[in-house]
Amino acid sequence: MLEEIVISAREALAIGASIYLSAFLFGIIALLIRKPYPRAAMFTLLIGGFLFQTLGLNLRGAEIKGCPLGNIFEISQFIAWSLVLLYFLIGPAFKLRLLGFFTAGLAGLLAGTALLIPNWDQPYPPGIFGGNPWIELHAALAIFSYAMFAIVALVSAMFLIQQHGLKNKQFKGLYQHLPSVQQLDLMARRLLITGVVVLSAALIFGAVFWINHPERVPIFKLTATCLVWAGYLTVIVLRIQKRLVTRRHAIASIALFIFALASLWPVQSARDTIATEVPEVPQTSE
C-alpha cells in the first residue's frame, strides 16, 4: 500500500515540519494580537503535522526495512514525532494551556533543522540493527524517553516564563495563558520520573545486546547514554529529597535535555565508525 503513495518520505516529513511551524507561528500571532488562544486550531494543526510525519516515517521505515533510527535526521524526526504523540496523550488529560503551542515550536524546530542539514541524513546500509527486534525496541524506547525529556524541558521552560512573570508583576500576553507554576512543577516531576523509567527499560534491553556483542557498542555512546541516565536519576533523587526544587529543577531539566540532544551527534558518529570497522551482526533470537 505504501508503494502506491506518490509522495516521498522526505516530502511528507517536510510537510509535517511545515505544519508544526505554521501552528507555532499561528500561536505567536494570536498571542501578539491578544486574541483568545486558538486551542482547537492548534490541536487540528498538530494532528495534521503528526499525520504527515507518521506517513514520512512509515515510508522511510519501508525503504530501510526497519525502524527509521539510523541517522541523526531520522532520530530528530522520531523525537519530534514522539514529542507530538506525547502531547496528544498527556495534553487533554492534564489540560496544560499553551503546551500545544510550545510542542509545535519544538517539534517544528527539531524536524525543520533535520531537514535543513543534509549531512544529518547520511545513507546507511539496510538492517543497521542487525534485524534484532530487541535492539530496535531499545532504540525506539530510548528515543521515546528523549521525547519525554523534551516535553519535560518544554514544561520547565513554561515554568520559568510563568515564574518570571509572577516575580516581575507581568500578567499580559503569554503570561496570562500559561498554566500555574505549581501545575507545571508537578507535571515536570511526573514526566521526568516516567522518562527515566522508559530510559532505564531501554538501557536494560541495550545492556543484553552489549553483553553479547561488546564490540558493536562504541564506548563513547555507552558513556554518553549512561551520563544522561545518571544525570536524570540524580535530578529525581535530589527532587525527592527536596534539595533541587522548582526553579533549579526546571533549569536542570532543560540543561540535561540540551546535553542529551547534543550527545546524539557524537554518539551517532561513533556508531558510524564502528559500523564501518566491525562486520554486521547476524540475526539472533534475543
Next chain:
Amino acid sequence: MSEVLQSLFVLGSTHHQAPLEVRERMALTPENAAALQQELHALDDIYECLVVNTCNRVEVYGLASAPTVEATVRDFLCARNGVSRELPTVEATVRDFLCARNGVSRELLDAHSSWHTNLDALQHAFEVSSGLDSQIVGETDILGQMKNAYADARAAKCTGIVLNRLFEKSFQAAKSARTQTGITRGQVSIGNVAVDLANRIFGHLRDSRVLLLGSGDVAEKTAQSLKSRGVADITVASRTYENSHTLAHSLGGAAIELSDFAAQLKRFDIVISSTAAPGLILDRDTLAAALKQRPDRPFFLIDVALPRDIDPTVNKLENVYLYNLDDLSNIANENLELRKAEIDRARIILKGYAWNLWLQLRRRTLMATRQEELGLES
C-alpha cells in the same frame, strides 16, 4: 385599535448622572420597584413596562402611546384660542410616578436623570446589559440583574412583545459584545486580581490554605473572593482575638492569636496581611524558615497594609511571590484601561443589533397597521 406608532422609552438615573448621595435617595426597595412597575403598566398610555433597580441605577423601560391625533388637535385649538394647555407627556408621567415612589423631588430627578426614546433606548439597553454603561466597564453582574428584572416583569405580565424582544435581544447582544471584544478581559477589582494571581500560582484553589493577618476591609474582601473561587481553609489572626473570631466566623474559618502566626506559617499557602502595625510583622528570616520546611510549595503573599507588613525583600526568595496594594491596583487599572480601549468596538457591534431590532419592530408595526386598514376596508 392596534398598537401603532408606539414610543419606546427609558427613564434612568445612574452613576453617570447622579453622585452617590443622590443615588442613595433614588434607590427603590424591591417592593417599591415592583409597585412602580405595576402602577405604570396600569396607565392607559403605557402598554409595557419594566423597572431595573440596582445599586448604581434605577431605570424604567417602557412602551407608550405616541402623541396622538387628539393631542395634536387639542394643541391646535389651544393655540388658536390663545389658551395655554400643558398636556402631561408620558415622560412627565413616568417621572412623577418615580418621584412619588422614591420620595425625591421632581427637580432632583430632572437634574440627575436621562431620557432615551426609540432607537436610542434600544442602544442604551444593549449597552447596559453588556456592561458598557457600568461603573466598572464590562462587569457581568448587570446582565444577571437585567435578567432578573426581566423575569420578574414578565411574570407580573408587565411586558409584551416589544419589551420581551428588546430584553431577549439585549442578552444576545451582550454575549456578542463580550465574546467578540475584550470588554470583560482581565480582572478589575483588587480581590479578583488577587484570585487571578493565586490561580497563576496554584492552579485550582481547593487545597490552598489562606491566612489573614489583621481584619482590614480590603483583606476581608480579598479573602471572600478567594473563598468564592474554592478556598476552603481560611484562618484569621488579628491583634484582638474577638475581631479574629468574628471575621473567621463570617468567612467560615478559624481564628488564631497573632503572636502564633509565625510558628504556623508553614501550614499556609496564601497570606493576606492588612494589620495596622507600624512596622514589619513578617520578615525575611521568618519566611525563609517556613519555606525551608516546604521548599516545593509556593507562598503567595498579599500585603495590603499601609505601612507595609511584609518585608519587600522576601520576593527575592525562591518560590515566594509578594504583591502589595500598588501592584494589585496597577494590574486592576491596566486591565480597566484595556477594557475601555474596547468600548468603541463593542459599541459598533451593539449598534448593529440595535438597528436590526429597530427595523424588525418598525416592520411589525407597519404590518399590523396595514392589516388593520385592510380589515376596516373589508
